[in-house]
Amino acid sequence: MNVEEFRKYGKEVIDYICQYGTNIEERDVAPTLDPGYLKKLLPADAPQSPESFKDVLEDFEQKIMPGVVHWNHPKFFAYFPSGNSFPSVLGDMLSSAIGSIGFSWASCPAAAELETIVMNWYAKALGLPKAFVSDAPGSTGGGALQGSASECVLVSLITARARAISELKGQTSVHDSVFLPSLIAYASREAHSSVEKATKMALVKLRIIDADEHGRMRVDLLRQAIQNDVNAGLTPFFVVATVGTTGGCAFDDITEIGKVCRQVSSIWLHVDGAYAGNSFILPEMRVFSAGLEYADSFNTNPNKLLLTNFDASALWVRDVMTLKSALNVNPLYLRHEHLNGVDYRHYGIPLSRRFRALKLWFVFRTYGIKGLQEYIRNHMALAKKFEMLVRKDERFEVRNDVHLGLVCFRMRTGDEPNHMLLAQINHSGKMHMTPAKFNGRYVIRFCVTYEHATEKDILDAWTQIKCLAEEILRDHQLESSSVPTTPEGSERTSSEPMAPVSGKPPIKKKLTRTKSLRFSFTRSISREQYQSQSEHLMDGCTPILVVDPKTLQENFQKAADDNDRNTNNGSNGAINSTNKNGSTKLKNISDVDTDEGSN
Numbered sequence: 001m002n003v004e005e006f007r008k009y010g011k012e013v014i015d016y017i018c019q020y021g022t023n024i025e026e027r028d029v030a031p032t033l034d035p036g037y038l039k040k041l042l043p044a045d046a047p048q049s050p051e052s053f054k055d056v057l058e059d060f061e062q063k064i065m066p067g068v069v070h071w072n073h074p075k076f077f078a079y080f081p082s083g084n085s086f087p088s089v090l091g092d093m094l095s096s097a098i099g100s101i102g103f104s105w106a107s108c109p110a111a112a113e114l115e116t117i118v119m120n121w122y123a124k125a126l127g128l129p130k131a132f133v134s135d136a137p138g139s140t141g142g143g144a145l146q147g148s149a150s151e152c153v154l155v156s157l158i159t160a161r162a163r164a165i166s167e168l169k170g171q172t173s174v175h176d177s178v179f180l181p182s183l184i185a186y187a188s189r190e191a192h193s194s195v196e197k198a199t200k201m202a203l204v205k206l207r208i209i210d211a212d213e214h215g216r217m218r219v220d221l222l223r224q225a226i227q228n229d230v231n232a233g234l235t236p237f238f239v240v241a242t243v244g245t246t247g248g249c250a251f252d253d254i255t256e257i258g259k260v261c262r263q264v265s266s267i268w269l270h271v272d273g274a275y276a277g278n279s280f281i282l283p284e285m286r287v288f289s290a291g292l293e294y295a296d297s298f299n300t301n302p303n304k305l306l307l308t309n310f311d312a313s314a315l316w317v318r319d320v321m322t323l324k325s326a327l328n329v330n331p332l333y334l335r336h337e338h339l340n341g342v343d344y345r346h347y348g349i350p351l352s353r354r355f356r357a358l359k360l361w362f363v364f365r366t367y368g369i370k371g372l373q374e375y376i377r378n379h380m381a382l383a384k385k386f387e388m389l390v391r392k393d394e395r396f397e398v399r400n401d402v403h404l405g406l407v408c409f410r411m412r413t414g415d416e417p418n419h420m421l422l423a424q425i426n427h428s429g430k431m432h433m434t435p436a437k438f439n440g441r442y443v444i445r446f447c448v449t450y451e452h453a454t455e456k457d458i459l460d461a462w463t464q465i466k467c468l469a470e471e472i473l474r475d476h477q478l479e480s481s482s483v484p485t486t487p488e489g490s491e492r493t494s495s496e497p498m499a500p501v502s503g504k505p506p507i508k509k510k511l512t513r514t515k516s517l518r519f520s521f522t523r524s525i526s527r528e529q530y531q532s533q534s535e536h537l538m539d540g541c542t543p544i545l546v547v548d549p550k551t552l553q554e555n556f557q558k559a560a561d562d563n564d565r566n567t568n569n570g571s572n573g574a575i576n577s578t579n580k581n582g583s584t585k586l587k588n589i590s591d592v593d594t595d596e597g598s599n
């Protein structure tokens with residue numbers, strides 16, 4: 001394609017994007033297709049000869065678009081927002097056009113320097129502790145953009161693992177892997193599955209801590225679990241707290257969790273704020289960021305709630321050197337003489353990095369912090385509106401505390417009619433939602449996602465939901481009309497009936513799923529397995545290293561002996577020293593003191 005063709009088709013594509021955005025409501029929000037639909041429409045091999053760009057664009061509209069779920073549709077209430085906006089798309093276009101690969105300062109100085117500046121803007125806009133802001137006086141911290149929140153969790157965990165192993169190892173020559181079986185991480189059962197994935201990849205154990213009725217990690221259970229594990233000779237090294245859980249947007253109490261973590265010097269506290277961390281841009285939401293001063297690392301996804309298109313995830317750490325020393329490899333061909341330029345390849349997994357800071361810079365500049373605040377406040381107000389509508393209808397209930405854009409609701413029935421309702425909602429093509437299990441109950445997640453969402457979008461959605469629900473309730477009532485109703489919060493089994501829907505004649509139809517109905521596309525991962533095995537060390541999550549206590553003991557003994565022999569004890573006190581019984585010496589963590597963390 002020459003430059004004139006690029007100019008012509010580039011303009012056409014921009015026109016297409018504008019029209020797509022303007023007329024998006026004419027499209028169904030999600031398709032009802034079967035897997036393999038596209039295979040039937042496209043050839044099995046790439047073309048040997050060039051094809052015209054016009055044909056490619058036509059096929060895009062005819063064949064690709066019918067298989068697209070429209071995340072920026074006003075009736076898309078699924079998952080969390082995809083954080084798109086025009087300024088962000090334009091920034092991304094320029095990043096693609098430049099095509100620079102910013103792994104080191106030398107490979108693209110602007111990418112490296114803008115990333116530092118934007119990460120500091122972002123940290124200050126969220127009111128993060130100064131320890132995370134690289135240009136704050138005395139700070140040893142800073143941030144970097146990553147590809148996903150999952151990567152942020154993994155990078156933090158790998159850093160924590162390296163720190164813990166280094167301290168356990170001291171000056172000995174024992175191989176790092178010897179210490180893996182003793183390492184154990186902790187997260188609430190409401191934490192995102194990326195935590196589980198990270199522990200699997202890092203070959204460490206994960207203990208799942210139960211949550212309270214609001215979906216917040218039980219700090220008393222965390223404290224107890226850590227104490228038990230220490231007594232058993234394990235090394236607690238990583239705790240993940242979540243601000244804005246995926247299932248119910250619950251906010252863990254970071255202050256209380258932080259105080260427990262402070263008692264065990266080997267623990268790295270990571271706070272996952274993939275969605276809701278962005279809401280700290282609002283002073284009124286900072287009640288939930290209290291305690292971040294205890295965190296070693298924190299992540300948010302501007303590609304969820306900060307109008308920045310995928311991919312863009314931010315990770316801040318309070319000690320950049322620890323992060324870099326866990327990830328630093330430095331082959332000759334990547335070295336350069338500008339030693340005071342930041343090399344972001346040491347801050348994450350990939351070598352090559354996109355110029356992501358550009359789109360975030362565009363977003364901050366074109367919206368301003370005020371514009372971004374307005375956008376989030378609008379989502380909050382609309383979610384509250386939806387919550388109010390649901391609560392006013394006694395056939396429904398809201399199960400989560402609505403603090404941000406997510407409302408988890410259900411009909412006051414067993415699960416089956418709620419499965420059916422979600423299936424009908426998604427099958428309608430007019431709205432899109434996803435399910436979750438929140439606090440043990442199946443819920444439908446209604447998340448405000450659209451940038452320009454209005455009250456009308458919410459009212460329309462609620463009217464449609466009620467309409468679908470009424471049919472289901474009538475059918476369900478037909479099936480089991482003789483059993484009394486159950487008050488809010490009490491347990492019902494899925495075969496239990498619903499209250500009659502007054503005023504409408506029942507439809508003579510049995511409640512059955514038809515093939516055409518699309519049941520939940522993304523059922524949240526069930527965590528019942530963890531609950532049922534909560535007393536078991538392996539928790540069913542990391543069956544990778546089965547710990548043989550005898551081997552573990554021997555390895556600890558060897559490490560301790562080596563340490564004794566080595567008069568130069570290299571421990572810097574970041575972890576409590578290992579004794580000959582293989583356990584870590586700790587203060588009694590049930591006597592948690594109330595030291596405030598430092599900024």
Ligand code: PLP
Pocket residue numbers: 080147148149150151192194242244245246272273274275301313
């Ligand atoms: N953490 C939380 C709280 C999330 O809600 C999600 C995804 O929704 C993730 C992590 C994973 O995000 P990513 O897709 O960027 O890896």
